[in-house]
Amino acid sequence: MNNGLQIKTFQQGKSYCLYDSHEINSFVPNMLDVSYWQKKNTITGSAQGRGTTWFVKHSGKPSKQEKHWVLRHYYRGGLIGKIISDSYWFTSQKNTRAAREFDLLTYMQKLALPAPKPIACRVTRHGLFYSADLLSSRIEHAQDLVALLSKTTLSDALWKKIGITIKRFHDNNIYHHDLNAHNILIDKDDNVFLIDFDRGEVRKNDQASWQQANMARLQRSFLKEFNKLPTFHWQDDNWRLLLEGYLSH
Template identity: 65%
Template sequence: MSHIMQLETFKDGNTCCLFNRNEIEDFTPEMLSVKYWQKNNAITGSAQGRGTTWFLQYKQKNNTQPKDWVLRHYYRGGLIGKIVNDSYFFTSLKHTRADREFSLLAHMQTLTLPAPKPIAYRVIRHGLLYRADLLSSRIENAQDLVAILTKKSINDDLWFSIGETIRRFHSQGIYHHDLNAHNILIDDKNKVWLIDFDQGELRAVNSSWQQNNMQRLLRSFHKEQNKSPNFNWHENHWDALLSGYNR
């Protein structure tokens, strides 16, 4: 299967977009707006995080199978996020959150890593600041690990697969800035996926950042365990995950 993408740019005034022509035929910048999809009755769901993540269904004009997408607006976190919310200083297009995540997702497609396909992004400049949005593919028939473990436990083979999958990313130098249990998905075929690569980047392969990444994941399991007595996670599950990671 070819993973070469046909990328095209769109510029209009203070708006700049990049889109994947392999995935989208009739691109318009409005597709990076929730209002566009509401108008077309194409919103299939949403999820709350730092902001609202919207699930959409794109229907092509040639009546092929509809595509499920995810639309996310970039929001700041931490204390500064309470002040400026969704604005970032603009230095160049290549340094925007949207372009960096889109480029990383595109690179991971060439490596056939289990991550979403990039569809399009939009950057809108306002003087020295910008706001941005990203469209990516939705992983079919998948749930995040927290949702799954809140309902049931999973076996050691699947924990092994989770560790093995993370190792695939790390061995290619893929740094996931926010590796936590919410950003690990498992589909109905028990395939493991990683999502949400905002602020992720390519790094030299070494054990320092990799181990820090894994410790961040371990803290997220402890956090979810403390939040819910029904969360099906124990330390021995971490051992099974590490056995896959270190195989």
């Protein structure tokens, strides 16, 4: 099963790109620039994180229907990010941050996991370094858990569903490098999605160790938001329900 993905490569000058030709009829690398969408007046919003994530719309294949995508430029975190904000040491195309995340999203689509679809990525060489960008599908009518829990409580069934969804990824050996409450989305029908797979990978060794670390990281993120935000509807019993769902599958 390939879920309609038709991955092609495109090279122009110092740029190397991957894109899904099923989603993009006439690909140009500038689609990975925010200015491309600004000129078309098709930016629908943005979100702040390490950098700015842009939400854009596009009318293309297969039936000119409107598609909603997420455009993200890769930025470094930590102290080094203050010095070299968006440059990475180049070793090979396949090992760049963008290509690895694009390939992982492609793999997860083949497994029918609830994660964004890969649309396009671009790696641009700058001598021994590179910068990178990613286009992926936007999860429609969805909010992240932090935004949701800042406003309301979740049902017991939904807490369990979150745990069940995470276990689906773990059962398929999908390691999420930054599993936290911001990277779990719930849509209007209570479907659960995981997003932001930068530095994620397929890990078949030492599953118990990294899976436990993933869950511990998620628990810490709930505690962090609980202690930081004036209103955050989370308590220990919610974590118990999440784990109950996780361990039931």
